Amino acid sequence: xxxxxxxxxxxxxxxxxxxxxxxxxxxxxxxxxxxxxxxxxxxxxxxxxxxxxxxxxxxxxxxxxxxxxxxxxxxxxxxxxxxxxxxxxxxxxxxxxxxxxxxxxxxxxxxxxxxxxxxxxxxxxxxxxxxxxxxxxxxxxxxxxxxxxxxxxxxxxxxxxxxxxxxxxxxxxxxxxxxxxxxxxxxxxxxxxxxxxxxxxxxxxxxxxxxxxxxxxxxxxxxxxxxxxxxxxxxxxxxxxxxxxxxxxxxxxxxxxxxxxxxxxxxxxxxxxxxxxxxxxxxxxxxxxxxxxxxxxxxxxxxxxxxxxxxxxxxxxxxxxxxxxxxxxxxxxxxxxxxxxxxxxxxxxxxxxxxxxxxxxxxxxxxxxxxxxxxxxxxxxxxxxxxxxxxxxxxxxxxxxxx
Numbered sequence: 001x002x003x004x005x006x007x008x009x010x011x012x013x014x015x016x017x018x019x020x021x022x023x024x025x026x027x028x029x030x031x032x033x034x035x036x037x038x039x040x041x042x043x044x045x046x047x048x049x050x051x052x053x054x055x056x057x058x059x060x061x062x063x064x065x066x067x068x069x070x071x072x073x074x075x076x077x078x079x080x081x082x083x084x085x086x087x088x089x090x091x092x093x094x095x096x097x098x099x100x101x102x103x104x105x106x107x108x109x110x111x112x113x114x115x116x117x118x119x120x121x122x123x124x125x126x127x128x129x130x131x132x133x134x135x136x137x138x139x140x141x142x143x144x145x146x147x148x149x150x151x152x153x154x155x156x157x158x159x160x161x162x163x164x165x166x167x168x169x170x171x172x173x174x175x176x177x178x179x180x181x182x183x184x185x186x187x188x189x190x191x192x193x194x195x196x197x198x199x200x201x202x203x204x205x206x207x208x209x210x211x212x213x214x215x216x217x218x219x220x221x222x223x224x225x226x227x228x229x230x231x232x233x234x235x236x237x238x239x240x241x242x243x244x245x246x247x248x249x250x251x252x253x254x255x256x257x258x259x260x261x262x263x264x265x266x267x268x269x270x271x272x273x274x275x276x277x278x279x280x281x282x283x284x285x286x287x288x289x290x291x292x293x294x295x296x297x298x299x300x301x302x303x304x305x306x307x308x309x310x311x312x313x314x315x316x317x318x319x320x321x322x323x324x325x326x327x328x329x330x331x332x333x334x335x336x337x338x339x340x341x342x343x344x345x346x347x348x349x350x351x352x353x354x355x356x357x358x359x360x361x362x363x364x365x366x367x368x369x370x371x372x373x374x375x376x377x378x379x380x381x382x383x384x385x386x387x388x389x390x391x392x393x394x395x396x397x398x399x400x401x402x403x
Contacts, residue, residue, distance in 0.1 A: 001095040001107075002039070002289050003143060003270070006296035008105035009043075011388035012303045015137065016099075017128065019112035023089035026171075026250070030088050030197075030204070031282030034080035034375040036289050041079075042383040045098055052090045055200055056082040059367075061185045064351050068185075069358065073367030074375055083375060085184070085197060085204075088285070116142065116155045116267065123156070123266035141309050143295065144269040145288070148255060148276035156264050163333055165254040166341040167193075168214055169279060170207040170225070172249045175239050176200070187232045188343045188351050194232050203236075205229070206279070210344050214251045222246055254278055256329055256336075262322075263314035270295055274318075275325045278332040280340075281374035287328065291321050293381040300385045324378040331373065 007014045032049075040046045058081060060072040074081045099105035113126040117136055125138035144152035153160070176198065186195045197204040207229065209217060217225070226240040243249065258275040262268060271288030298317050302309060343351050353361075360366045 001092055001099070003145070003292035003296055004105060004107070005043075005095050005099040005102075006293065006383065006385050007300055007303065008099055008102040009387050010296065010300035010304060010385040011104060012300055013104040013106070015106040015108060015139070017111040017113050017126070017137075018107065018109050019129075021110050023092040025089070026173075028088040029282060029285035030085055031285065032084040032086050032091065033283065033286040033377075034074070034077060034083065035377050035380055036286050037080045037084065039289060039293060039381070039383060043098070045094065048094060048098075049084075049086075049091075052086050052094065053200075054084045054086040055198060056084055057184050057198075058082045059183065061183065063185060063187045063189075064353055065189050067353070069353055070361060070367055072370045072374070073364050074371045075364060076368060077371060077375060080375075083282070085199060113137075113146070113152065116152060121265060123264055126152075140266075140303060140306075141299065142267045144267065144273045145271050145292075146273055148257075148272040150269065150273035152267070153259070153269055153273055156267055156269075158259050158261060158264070158269065160257045160259045163256040163258075163329065165256055165278060166211050166336055167208045167344060168211055168254050169252040170209060170214070170217075170249050171252060172205050172207070172243055174203040174205050174229070174236055175242055176202050177235075177239075180235055189232060191343070191345055192228055192232055193340065193343045194229065196233070208340065208344065211254070214253075218246050222249075225249070252279065256332060258322075258325065258329065262318040263311060265311055266309070268295065268314050268317065270317075270321075275329070277325075277329065278336060280332045280335050281328070281370075283328055283374050283377070287325060287377065290324070290377060290381045291317075293383060294320050297381070297384040304388075320379065327378050328373070 001016060004014045004016045037046065037049075040049050058074045059070055061068055061070045063069075074083060096107055099107065108130070111128055111130045114129055115127040116123050117125040117127060117138065123142050125136055126142055128135055128137050142152070144150055146152055180203075182198065184195075184197045186193065193208040195206040195208070197206070207225065222243060222245050226243055229243070230237040230240045255276045256278050259269060262270070262274045270291035272284060274291070275287070277284040277287060295317050298313060299309065302313065
């Protein structure tokens with residue numbers, strides 16, 4: 001959606017295909033980091049964004065074996081010193097409404113791209129399922145933004161490297177009471193790990209479980225999960241039964257992977273379709289938006305001028321974005337392997353924070369480091385595309401963005 005908005009704003013006719021009829025799906029990436037806030041500011045959308053229901057978090061802590069430890073601190077960072085927790089459907093609707101201001105923007109709901117159209121070794125469009133029937137949609141460039149289970153990636157036969165993950169995540173909601181703790185924090189104890197995101201009137205809860213254990217857990221009564229939640233967070237004991245059953249629990253099968261090559265002639269992949277991220281740091285949506293801004297900066301002028309998009313240009317987008325992705329994934333893998341996997345070890349005793357790390361984390365400048373990495377990232381992107389009067393632009397060239 002961000003890429004479509006930027007291209008349409010720059011005078012490039014663009015079609016976004018969204019297979020659902022709306023954006024209302026729970027437990028999606030709802031953390032909007034400072035890098036994304038800065039993009040919204042550059043697009044004059046920040047004030048509208050601030051009108052959405054949201055909560056700002058500056059300090060993220062962990063409750064480890066009963067000891068509260070501040071870990072990530074956005075305080076003092078500039079120009080934004082917080083991350084925003086915002087329902088993703090509200091954020092997507094905001095971007096869609098902004099896109100509709102431009103004649104070149106075409107969002108088609110309940111349209112699903114099912115395959116690629118290839119001619120002479122080049123991708124020239126997609127096959128589409130829609131309420132009106134099946135048809136073909138052709139474009140100067142296809143951009144696959146269809147996530148970690150990307151059909152377009154599979155259709156193009158692009159190989160990826162899987163870096164593995166020791167955990168999966170069970171997502172569910174719990175009511176929040178006025179006397180509950182403030183903030184967003186994680187709890188680790190007795191071989192269990194849970195993250196509570198304060199959404200004002202409810203807790204968006206991530207219960208971390210060993211990789212591949214979901215089916216075995218669901219074969220047992222839901223009381224096992226309820227009791228585990230209550231043992232980790234005593235203040236939730238009176239609300240554990242609000243987890244009505246396994247149907248109220250969504251599972252995220254965590255994966256960390258990255259394509260070796262993000263493109264083919266006429267095709268570019270960005271976001272999770274190119275590099276699935278761990279949920280650690282909540283950076284997936286923000287890295288995807290950084291990909292979108294970098295792609296728009298490189299593609300807007302040649303697409304508007306009707307120039308053929310060659311693989312050299314697509315490769316330059318990958319080169320620019322691959323290094324930041326590699327760095328963040330490397331940090332995520334280190335946290336997964338050295339911290340989370342140990343926290344999930346049954347019978348390993350209460351987790352402990354090394355005394356030197358506890359000492360260092362007393363200093364805000366140390367807590368700022370992960371906030372800077374996850375919040376702003378490396379090689380931060382900025383909007384370089386112009387805003388062009390649509391009346392001045394022809395409509396014979398376009399890009400298809402599979403959302």
